[in-house]
Amino acid sequence: MSSPVTVKVRRVRTHSEPLPLPRYETALAAGMDLRADIDGELTLGPLERAAVPTGLALALPPGYEAQVRPRSGLALKHGLTVLNPPGTVDADYRGEVHVLLVNLSNEPFILRRGERIAQMVVAPVTQAVLEEVAVLEATERGEGGFGSTGR
Numbered sequence: 001m002s003s004p005v006t007v008k009v010r011r012v013r014t015h016s017e018p019l020p021l022p023r024y025e026t027a028l029a030a031g032m033d034l035r036a037d038i039d040g041e042l043t044l045g046p047l048e049r050a051a052v053p054t055g056l057a058l059a060l061p062p063g064y065e066a067q068v069r070p071r072s073g074l075a076l077k078h079g080l081t082v083l084n085p086p087g088t089v090d091a092d093y094r095g096e097v098h099v100l101l102v103n104l105s106n107e108p109f110i111l112r113r114g115e116r117i118a119q120m121v122v123a124p125v126t127q128a129v130l131e132e133v134a135v136l137e138a139t140e141r142g143e144g145g146f147g148s149t150g151r
């Protein structure tokens with residue numbers, strides 16, 4: 001595992017009962033859980049979606065992103081998942097991180113303040129320089145894809 005990077009975090013609003021900051025729940029966990037910074041409850045009906053605030057704004061170091069990913073337990077037990085997985089938090093984004101949650105079950109899901117709704121994985125990114133060419137190098141695969149090697 002590479003050495004940890006420092007990510008600055010700012011709470012975007014004050015609350016009489018602040019939520020704990022995200023943390024790694026186990027020694028080698030890849031993600032830190034994000035909590036719903038909502039007042040009271042939010043009900044997501046079947047197929048409903050919402051941008052759920054986390055109460056946090058980040059300053060990721062250049063060369064890193066934060067990915068917002070589903071929690072498997074919520075997905076399996078309640079059909080609650082992230083609509084745009086993985087959500088991308090850019091290193092230059094200073095707004096509040098939101099989780100785009102969708103309820104893919106047939107039952108309403110009642111979300112409560114402080115509930116852990118997603119996980120955030122901080123990962124290195126590489127920016128590419130696009131070089132336009134007329135012809136690309138030939139390969140064994142060529143244009144085969146989308147199941148060309150079999151099921």
Ligand SMILES: O=c1ccn([C@H]2C[C@H](O)[C@@H](COP(=O)(O)OP(=O)(O)OP(=O)(O)O)O2)c(=O)[nH]1
Pocket residue numbers: 068084086087088089090091093096097098099100
């Ligand atoms: O799940 C997400 C995805 C994005 N964002 C924030 C951080 C990210 O840096 C910004 C823009 O995200 P993205 O590039 O995915 O959105 P866009 O629809 O392309 O909007 P924009 O034109 O603002 O880039 O929104 C979140 O808080 N949660």
